[in-house]
Amino acid sequence: LSYANWRPRAKALVWLAQFSVVVAVLLWITLAKPLTLNSDLSAIFQTNQHGELATLKQQIEQQGVKTQIVLVGQPSLAQAIVASDKLAQQLSQLPGIVNVTHIYDKMPSAAKIAKQNLPFSQLLLSDSFKKLLEAGDGQAIYNHQFSMLNQLANPYVGLTLEQDKTLAMADYLSRSFLPSSGLSLEAERLVARDNGMTYVLVLFETQASGLNVNQSQALVEKITELKQQGDSDIVYTGAIFYASEASKTGQFEMTLFSTLSMAFMLVLVMASYRQLNSLLSTIWVIAVSGLYGYCALSLCFDEVSVVALIFAITLIGISADYSFHGLSELRFNRVNRLSPLANIERSLTLSYFTTAAGYVVLLLAPFELFKQVALFTIAGLLGAYLTVTLLYPWLAFKRGQSPVAIPAYIARINQFHQRLNQRLSLTKMVLPVALVVLIGLIASGQVNDDVRSFYSVSATITDNEARVKSILSQRTEMQYILVEGDTAQQVLTREEQVTTMLDDLRQNDALQQYSAITQWLPSITSQRNNLALLTKAQTSGLFNQIQALLGPIKLNLEPRDYLTPEHWFNTNLGAIFKSQWLVQDTKYYSVVRLAGINDLAKISQQFSGLEHIHWVDKAGEISSQVGQFRESLLYIILAAMAAALAVFAQRFGVKLACYAIASPAVALIIALGLSMMFQGNLSIFNLIAGVLILALGLDYSVFYAEHGFEKTITITTLMSALSSIAVFAILMLSSMPAIKSFGLTVFIGVCVVFILAPQVTKIPHRNKHES
C-alpha cells in the first residue's frame, strides 16, 4: 500500500471514488436499513449463542425484558383503583406499549377451580399433606383435617368435601397460586399493602424486547409525567426503565464527551499549526472517520449499543493523529510537491496496521459490545488513513506553501523531552520498576469479572425496584432451572427430582422459595404414588377419626384418567403457569423459578453438570465468559508483542526492536498497576485499554525509530499523545464504571508511553539510511 509514486491528482481521484462509494452506502443505509440505538443494558454483553437451548433461554429472558411493573398507591383501595384505571388507560394509548393489564375479572371462581380438579381427587396431594401421610401420625392428620373443616372462610372445603372426605383436595386447592405472596385479589384488582398505602398492580409489555432509545425514553417520560400530575405514589420497575436511563445517560455523555474532545482537538490544532486550513482538514478527517465507522457498524449490525458509541468517541482522538502526522510533515518540512507525504507514508501505513491489529483482537471477543467498538474504530481509522494519505498530498500540491518554523513552545518541549530521555534509562531505571509492579499485579490477582459491576444505575431506579420487591414480597431471582425431556412426563419426573433437591436447599436456608409446575401438576408416576399413599393411610386406619366425623371414605381405585399437561394447561389454574412450560420441536421444557437465593454458589454447584437439567444464570455465564476472554486477552497481548518484535527486529534490528516493544510494554504494566491501585481491582476493560496502549505505543516507537528525536516528530507525537490523553481523560468522567476504567488505564498508559517512546532513538537504526 504505497502511494508514494502516484501523482497528487490521481490520489485525490482515488480518494473521491472510494469516498463516493461510502457515501452511496450511507444513503442506502439511511433509506433501507437505518441503524437503531439499543439502550438495553442487559444486551451490552450479549453473546451470539446458537442451538435450540440457547434460543429457548433467549425466549425466556426476552419475556422478562418485555414485562414492566407499575404499582399505583393511594391511601384507600377505592382511590388506588381510580388512579390505576387512569394510568392504565393513559399507558394503553402510548405507542410501543401492548397488553396493559390491571383488571383481573377473568380470574376463575373457586367453584370452577374445584370443578376442574375434582375428577382428579386423591391423585393430587400438597407437599404438606403428603408429608403428614408419610409420617403416619393419625392424630396429626386428624388435627390438620379438622382445622380445615373448622375454618370460617375456606370455599374449597365446602366445594370438595362431599366428594373427598380426606380433605386432600381442599388442602391442595387452598394454596395460593398468585405470582407473589404480597398480592391479593380484591375488587378484580391485584392489590398489595405497605405502610398504610394500598397499591394496585398494573402490568404492561413493550412491543420489542430490544428497546429502542427514543421509544424507551418517551415511555418513561410519560410515566414520570403521569406520576407528577397525580397524587399517587407510583413505584415501577422493568427493563424499560433501566434502558431509558441508560439511553439518557449515554446520549448525554456521548454529546458531552464528543464536544469536549472536538473542542480540545481544535484548540490543539490552532495552537500548533496556526492555520484555518489545518483546522478544517482535521475536522474533515474526524468527520470522514466517523462516517466510515458508522457505515461499517450499519452494515454489520442492526442495533448498536449506546455504550459502544461512548467508547467509540475515542476515535476522535486516534483519527486526529493521522491528520497531525500529515499536517506536521506538510507545514514544517520542505516537501516534494509531487509526493509531499513520501517521508511518512510507510510509517502511517505501519501505524494503521498496528492500531487496527490491536482492535482486531476485540473482534474476536465473544461480546457484541467489543465487536461494535472494534469495527467502528478499524473502519473509522481506515477512513482517516485514506483521507490523509490520498487527499492531503493534493491539498498540499494545490496550495504549494513553503515550510514555516515550528512553534517555539514545541522546540522547548522537545528540548525538555530530549533531556529527560537522556537521563532516563529504560533498562536500568524503568524496567526494574515495571518488573516490581508486574510481580505486585500477579501476586494480588485482584480481578473483577462480575458483569453487573460494569455498569451502574441511579439510586432512583434501584430504590424503585427494591420498593416493588418489598411491596410485593417478591424475591424472584434472575437465575432459574430449565428442565428438558423428550416427553412431557419425562420433564415432570425430572422436575420432581429438581424440587426434591430444592426442598433440601430450602431446609438448609440456601433458598427461600421456588415455583415449579409439579407443585400443581405432578407426574403420572407421582399421581399413582399419591393414590397409593392415601390407600395405605386408609388401610392403616389413619383416617379413622375423620371417618367417625364425616362418614366412610371411599377412595376411587378404578382405572381412570390422570391429570396431564395437555388437560391441565387448558384449565384456569394451568393457564397461570403456561409461561413456565415450553414445547420446541419434539422437546419439552419446564422452567423452575427461584425466589430469595441466600447461597448462590451452593445452588449453582448442586445443579451444575446435571444431564437434562440446566442451571441458567445469565449474569454468571457472562461473567465466566468475561473471565475466559480476560485470560485469553493476556495471551493475545503477549502474542501481539511477540509478533511486533519479530516485525521490528526484521526492520530495525533486534536491539532496537526490543527497545521499541519495551516502551509500550512498560507503559502497559505501569498503567495496569496504577489502575489497580485506584480501582482496587482490574477488569476486562483495563486489559482492553492495554491493547490500545500497546497499539498507540508501537505507533510512537515506529515514528521515533524511523525519524529520530526530531522536532517535527515531537510535535506529532506530542499532539497525538495530548489528543489521546484528552479523549481518554474525558472518558474518566463517565458514570459507567466500565468506560471509566478504560479511560483511566489508557490515560496513564499514553502519558507513560509518550515519555518512554523516544528511548528507542538511543539505539542506532541499522536500516535508517535505506528507508
Add this chain to the structure above:
Amino acid sequence: MRSLCLLLLLTLVGVTATAQTQDDELSLSELGFSQGVGEFTQHKYFKFLSKPIVSNGAFVVAGQDLLWQTSRPVFSQILLKEDAIYRRLNQEQPFELLVKGSQINQLLSAVLTGNIKAKDWTITTNTPLCFELVPLQAQMSQLFSHVNLCKTGDASRQVTLFDPQDNKTIIMMTLTSNQLTPAERSSLELR
C-alpha cells in the same frame, strides 16, 4: 285523588324505609365492639351430614386484630391481622400464612366483631334483633352467600354464615370482658 293517595303512600313508605335504615345502622353499631375477650361455640352444618361438627374455644379482639382459638375437640389458632390470615395447629409452632390480602380478613373480622360497614354489604332486617348481610363483592360471595347477625343478649350474639353450597356455620359468641390483659394482648402478636 287516587294519585294523591298513592303519592302520600309512597312518601310514607320512603320515610319508613329511611327511618328503618337509620334504626338498622343504630342497632348494628350497638352490635360492634373493638376490644375484648370471650368464648364461642361453633356448629358447622354440611348438607350431606346429619349432625353438625361442634367445636368451642375463645377469642381475643383488639382493633382489627382477632385471635380465634379453637380448644375442643382439636386445638387450632386463627389470627386475623390487617393484611393477612395466619394459622397454627400447635402453640409451640410459629403461625403460617393462610391467606394474604385484607378483604377476606377484614370482612370476617367485621362479621365476628359486628363492626359492619354498609359499603361492603346489602343489609336487611329479619327480626328486630337480627340482620341479614349479603356481601357486595363477587369474591366475597364465593365464601358467603349471606350472613345472619343476631343479638342474643347484652354480651352475646349469634353469627350464622351461609356458603354458596348451602352449608352453614352457626357461631354463638359471648363477650366476657372488654379489657385485655397483657398476655391476651400479646397473643395477638405474630410470633
